Amino acid sequence: MRVDLHERLIASDCAIQAAALVESCVHCGLCASVCPTYEMLENELDSPRGRIYLIRDTLQGGTATAVTRGHLDNCLHCKACETACPSGVQYGHLIDLGQQLINAQQPRPFWQRAKRLAIRSVMTCRPALGTLARIGWALKPCLPGRLRALVPDRPALATGLAPRHARHVLSLQGCVQPVFTPGHDAALSLLLDRFGVAMVHASGSGCCGALSQHLDAPHAAKAAMRRNIDAWWPAIERGAEAILSSSTGCGAQLKDYGHLLRDDPAYAPKAARVSALVQDPGTFLNALWAERPLALKPLAAGEERLAFHVPCSLRNSLRAKAQVETILRRAGYTLIPVQEEHMCCGSAGAYSLLQPERSEELLTRKLGHLAAGQPSRVVSANVGCILHLQKASPVEVGHWLELLAQRLPDEECSHA
Ligand code: SF4
Ligand code: SF4
The missing domain is CATH 1.10.1060.10 (Alpha-helical ferredoxin)
Structure with missing residues (x-):
């Protein structure tokens, strides 16, 4: 053209x-x-x-x-x-x-710019998001049904393991996960620990930059990327094997750092190194499992049928759908075919806030397909998709990492 x-x-x-x-x-x-x-x-x-x-x-x-x-x-x-x-x-x-x-x-017209700025300011600032979440949880019982569904449940407390192995990977905590789904990172650290790998959070790292990137603020996105690179660099030089995020939306953005900072002479080589180190947890854990199978508690009867909602970021950016599916099958699950698997669920970063009607249409369509095979539960890999699906799913929705971590046996008999 x-x-x-x-x-x-x-x-x-x-x-x-x-x-x-x-x-x-x-x-x-x-x-x-x-x-x-x-x-x-x-x-x-x-x-x-x-x-x-x-x-x-x-x-x-x-x-x-x-x-x-x-x-x-x-x-x-x-x-x-x-x-x-x-x-x-x-x-x-x-x-x-x-x-x-x-x-x-x-x-853009003023109101559009103001809305985008407000979403960006709250969603990328953990303290602000935490405060808003606490207000939402306090008011939730009094809210009408439709509004109540928009407030995610208060999560159970979850803490990962302190690093105790020489082998280590870096992890991005992100902004939404620590507030609404701290169990995702905790589960990843538990699984890695059983394979003899420590998960390290570098202090000073934060938002991956994706929301700013897609909300008309590319300069703010680049500032977030440079801050993360600075925070991670000492650990990268000490031999971190990979950079992982329990949220595939963030992982996809991290994978793109090399491209997005390619014109920045001070950061381009480091950004390229970061992109090369980024993997989906599915890819990293699958490679470890191939060397040494992970011992898990047996599946309870009736819990083996899963519907896997494949996030667009996992399929189209990280290209690691097959790796997650392999792990789930190795863990004994049956993956039920899901129609229109390639279709987005409508979460898509801030899309559900900016285009609620289209987002709802996609959500309804996706939930219908996920529930059609009567799974025992739905699993996914991105915090945005999981919270979005949980708003209306008739079946329990969670992260596949948590599902596996819940089946880890006591430590003394953890390795096969
Ligand atoms: S498939 Fe690729 S080449 Fe063909 S119209 Fe779409 S973007 Fe263009
Ligand atoms: S909505 Fe359509 S055009 Fe936009 S990224 Fe998805 S497939 Fe491509």
Whole structure:
């Protein structure tokens, strides 16, 4: 797809990079078959190819309209389209650049900017999110049903193990997990410990930057990435074997640090090293299990049938769906086939807050498919998906790491 940059954009790095990505598209349309927004809205302009055309029009016309912005905002950033594209178009990077380009030409209306800033400020600040959560938990019994469902339950206290092995990996705590699902990280540290690997949280690390990246704040995202790299670097130099996140949404962002900081001379080499070290816990634990099987308590009768909700970030960015499935099968579970497995559940970062109606439609559709096979429970791998599904699921939803950690036997007989 040829792009003739408008003269106003000839000196724009963002426009030049976007044009190169647009030109890699051969407009075959194969990506539309896996796009959730095209499936829902049945409009070519809400398909990957349609959005690429809109970005090309912006690059060539030099201006963007609110209609173009609307179609780009409808995108879930799920990257299902990347997996279907025969030309290897980096759609995820392109949509980020397209949105930056449009914002530079035509700032959002005030209320949209204020909403995005508010979401970003609260969600990426652990103390603020913690305070809001405590208020929500206190008021929850008095809230009407629909609002009550939006407040996640208060989690049980959970603490991971203190590091006690020479082998170690770094872990990102993130912003949402410590408040709403501390058990996810605790479970990961318990499982790693049984394999003789310590999980280390570097002080000073925090939000991965994904929310800022997708909420019109790429500079704040880069500041978060640099802060994490600085916090991790001493442990990386001491031989950390990997960087893991119990939330695949954060893991996908960490995997992209090398690309996102490639033009920063002070951080590019370190960011590339971080990206190379990032793995999904499924990949890392699977490799350990292949060397030494993990002893687990037997499965109780009726608990073996699982429906696995595969987060888009696990499938399309980290590409580690098969590794998690292998672990679950090794642990004795039967994975029930789930229809439309490639479809996003509607959580998608802040999408459920910005586009609640479309998010609800996707959630209802996903829950129907997950429950269809009558599983004993639903498991997933991303905090956002898990909290989103828990709002309305008729079946218990949790993280596969917690499911496995709950079956660890007492320590003295832990290894097979
Ligand atoms: S599948 Fe790839 S090459 Fe074909 S239209 Fe979609 S993005 Fe372009
Ligand atoms: S990222 Fe997802 S929603 Fe956006 S165009 Fe690609 S498949 Fe469609």
